[in-house]
Amino acid sequence: MADAILIATQAGRALAQAARRAGLRPYVADLFGDSDTLAAAEAYRPLPGRFGTAPCAAETLAALDDLAGAAGHPLGLVLGSGFEDAPGLVAEFARRHRLLGATAETIVSLKDPVAFAALCARHDVPHPAIALDPPAEPSRWLLKRTGGSGGGHIRAATRSSAPPGHYFQARVPGRAHALNVLADGRAIRILAATEQWCAPTPIRPYRYAGAVTRGAAEPPALPERLVAAIADATARIVAATGLRGLASADILVDGADWWLMEINPRPGATLDLLDRRPVPLLGAHIGACLGAMPELGAPPVGAAAAQICYADRELAPVPDHDWPDCVRDRPRPGSVVRRDAPLCTVLAEGADRAEALDLLESRTACLRAALAAQKT
Incomplete structure (x- = not known):
């Protein structure tokens, strides 16, 4: 068995x-x-x-x-x-x-904002400044929750003190990417560099929406030299913290400049996009955690994209909907999904980035239309 x-x-x-x-x-x-x-x-x-x-x-x-x-x-x-x-x-x-996966000690090293900022400084990794006291120029700062995920916890800073469990981080320019890796506590293997985007609301301007990974035949999301620099920085932090398993380094890239925002020490929201290699990624994760870094096989040929479809109204109860095959995280009929909460995840694949994103948007639009029609 x-x-x-x-x-x-x-x-x-x-x-x-x-x-x-x-x-x-x-x-x-x-x-x-x-x-x-x-x-x-x-x-x-x-x-x-x-x-x-x-x-x-x-x-x-x-x-x-x-x-x-x-x-x-x-x-x-x-x-x-x-x-x-x-x-x-x-x-x-x-x-x-x-x-x-990551130990409690590793999580503290990576997710405590003061400890992580010090870790980046020791290893010469570009990272936005952080502060615990209210900033003098709040327009240049963000308020974040320690250990938060999904971006919904990030707010614009004000002159008020940070609530318990929160901190301030300096704003930096750039587009959001992630370097997805497999780590064995000493070194990393790169899985993909993904591009990310947000689904903002007035009170959650940085709420995570989705990601795309490009096809093997198209230009990479980031220049090779930049990926090498980010990978080297990530590997130094892995060696310093003993991080094992699937992880992602979230970065902002502005031309030749980049900043490491955080490292997520766990399988993340892009698992569906990444788990298309000959070697199943969860098996690779377990192998790396047990000290045996596996060979991963060739990367996927085509591009893939996924995005969270947030509920634009409350569904109470969720209807017994005939979900298409491209939809994952399907809520149970009769359950309740609040407005602006995650409703489901939509997936798409294509020969290249543009094809995958076009299909993703059309599938999401069709899904919303079908749900609206079912409501009426």
Whole structure:
């Protein structure tokens, strides 16, 4: 029988499907319990909480212990998003289960803003200035939540003090990219350089929307020399922190200048785009975490894109919709999706970036039209 694997994250569908592709049996705990998550999971437990904040520690531990009992002898635990601001909880996970990913100590090094800024300074990595006190010129600064993910926590700074668990970061120019890598605690292998974009709202101007990875035959998203510099910086930080597994370095690029904004020490939102190589990426993640960096095989030939479709109105309840094959993270019929919350994820592939993005936009528009028609 295939090995069982525990998964805990905010939204577990991508990791559950990646586990199936890697020949594993996923036992999943997440916030949503989407239809395709339940279909992929060997067993499922719901987590309490709200998207963008760490789930309740006691209930998360109980859910994972219950899943581990159902699994018998799981290979270990893989974490997705939602725990970067809870290193103490991650440490408790590691005491109960074999943790396949970043340790609590690594997460502190990468996600504590003061520690990460100092780490970048020691290794000569360009990183925006950070501050804990209110800035004198707030228009030049942003307010961020420590350990936040998805961009929805980022606001324009004011002269007010930062709330608990927040900090200020200097604004820098540039377009958003990510260098997606596999790390073994000493070195990295590059998976792709992806381009990212936002779905802003008046109160969430930096909310993450989606990403695209280019086809093998088209010009790369970033010049080779720039990728080499970013990869070298990322590798130095990996060696300094012992980071293992799938990770992404979020960067802003402005011509020849670039800044490392953060490193996400976990499989991220682009897993669907990246997991198209001959070697299943979750299997590679586990191998790297156990000290054996695998060969990944040739990169995908075509381009791929994915974006989150946020609800433009409240769906209470969600209708029993006939979701097209390109849609993932499908909410269960009868569940509730609040306005501006993630509704689903739309995927598209193409020969090149333009074709993938055009198809992505047309599919998203068709989906919204079909949902609106079903409403009426």
